[in-house]
Amino acid sequence: METDASTTPRALATEAVHAGREDLAGLGLHAPPLDLSTTYPSYDSRGEAARIDAFAATGARPEGPPVYARLDNPTTGRFETALARLEGAQSAVAFASGMAALTAVLLVRAAAGLRHVVAVRPLYGCSDHLLTAGLLGTEVTWVDPAGVADAIRPDTGLVMVETPANPTLAETDIRALAHSCGSVPLLVDSTFATPVLQRPLGLGARIVLHSATKYLGGHGDVMGGVVACDEEFAGKLRQMRFATGGILHPMAGYLLLRGLSTLPVRMRAASATAAELARRLTVDPRVARVHYPKLGGAMVAFEVYGDPHRLIAGVTLITPAVSLGSVDSLIQHPASISHRIVAEGDRRAGGVSDRLLRMSVGLEDVEDLWRDLCEALSTQPARTEGGSVPVLRPVVR
Numbered sequence: 001m002e003t004d005a006s007t008t009p010r011a012l013a014t015e016a017v018h019a020g021r022e023d024l025a026g027l028g029l030h031a032p033p034l035d036l037s038t039t040y041p042s043y044d045s046r047g048e049a050a051r052i053d054a055f056a057a058t059g060a061r062p063e064g065p066p067v068y069a070r071l072d073n074p075t076t077g078r079f080e081t082a083l084a085r086l087e088g089a090q091s092a093v094a095f096a097s098g099m100a101a102l103t104a105v106l107l108v109r110a111a112a113g114l115r116h117v118v119a120v121r122p123l124y125g126c127s128d129h130l131l132t133a134g135l136l137g138t139e140v141t142w143v144d145p146a147g148v149a150d151a152i153r154p155d156t157g158l159v160m161v162e163t164p165a166n167p168t169l170a171e172t173d174i175r176a177l178a179h180s181c182g183s184v185p186l187l188v189d190s191t192f193a194t195p196v197l198q199r200p201l202g203l204g205a206r207i208v209l210h211s212a213t214k215y216l217g218g219h220g221d222v223m224g225g226v227v228a229c230d231e232e233f234a235g236k237l238r239q240m241r242f243a244t245g246g247i248l249h250p251m252a253g254y255l256l257l258r259g260l261s262t263l264p265v266r267m268r269a270a271s272a273t274a275a276e277l278a279r280r281l282t283v284d285p286r287v288a289r290v291h292y293p294k295l296g297g298a299m300v301a302f303e304v305y306g307d308p309h310r311l312i313a314g315v316t317l318i319t320p321a322v323s324l325g326s327v328d329s330l331i332q333h334p335a336s337i338s339h340r341i342v343a344e345g346d347r348r349a350g351g352v353s354d355r356l357l358r359m360s361v362g363l364e365d366v367e368d369l370w371r372d373l374c375e376a377l378s379t380q381p382a383r384t385e386g387g388s389v390p391v392l393r394p395v396v397r
């Protein structure tokens with residue numbers, strides 16, 4: 001049977017290398033052009049006024065040159081188009097960082113008079129802090145997924161969850177949660193999963209947030225954030241981005257587009273290694289508990305019986321650093337770094353133990369990583385053969 005190439009949906013791996021680049025051959029190019037312009041000349045001021053009015057009315061990407069780089073950028077636009085395609089979204093809007101992206105979402109909802117947020121712990125520490133501190137004039141109610149429906153008020157503008165969650169890798173059933181949200185939009189921070197493992201919009205979420213700094217970029221050399229959503233909300237986000245200035249640099253847009261092209265192979269390879277490391281850690285007597293999502297992925301968290309700081313100091317191949325999603329493996333102690341800003345009691349409420357370590361598994365060989373982990377684990381006491389648990393020494397910071 002003949003298939004129509006223009007309507008047959010393409011696989012994710014194909015979209016990853018082609019989305020956002022469809023016009024290149026027609027332009028006589030292979031690599032995407034990097035447009036560093038901050039402004040765009042025009043002899044037609046009436047035309048510019050019309051463009052600005054159109055943007056103020058809808059927030060749609062301007063037709064033709066974008067007037068000024070805070071409105072839009074063609075290189076970043078390619079990354080936005082590609083990410084939207086991978087998430088199955090109408091649109092995507094990129095920002096200077098994941099936190100800038102979350103800020104814009106919260107400000108858009110607050111500007112509509114919907115200042116209340118219902119959120120599920122744990123979230124990435126700075127997301128938790130932004131909501132808890134109410135820095136943007138929002139108010140948060142923290143609940144378990146089962147408590148979401150009851151926590152929704154007339155002024156609730158957003159329900160927020162991160163799954164798998166940073167740093168515990170706790171998973172939330174997105175479809176069930178979206179059902180509990182009713183007409184309130186559900187935002188899923190899908191940074192750890194990426195569209196390779198999970199597409200929240202197909203499960204009923206309305207907004208997907210990524211720290212693009214992580215897997216989308218994939219090489220630890222670009223910072224960015226992106227929101228995938230419907231075009232109506234995207235328009236509001238672009239207007240907010242124009243008003244508040246949290247734009248992505250075009251070079252970052254270029255690098256993120258390039259990162260997307262290898263996202264599926266990177267995720268698959270790193271996830272296979274992470275699953276094997278999680279399996280080995282689970283049976284290691286020096287490890288008290290392993291957290292690894294059913295969904296899979298390249299993040300592994302584990303708790304030790306002894307001092308987690310000694311383990312961090314004991315790695316040599318794995319880099320002891322916060323962040324994640326790079327080609328090389330990183331390990332960090334969430335209570336000291338990624339979740340330091342969250343009050344101790346709130347951290348505990350979110351399941352973030354002081355003995356938890358979070359590892360981002362890269363593309364190294366699994367045996368080399370395991371050797372390094374074993375060396376670092378030699379700093380830790382082990383369960384005895386009879387199964388008795390060693391006396392826990394206090395964690396010294």
Ligand code: MET
Nearest residue numbers: 124166322323324337338
């Ligand atoms: C400044 S701390 C955190 C950076 C990053 N979001 C992480 O979770 O590792």
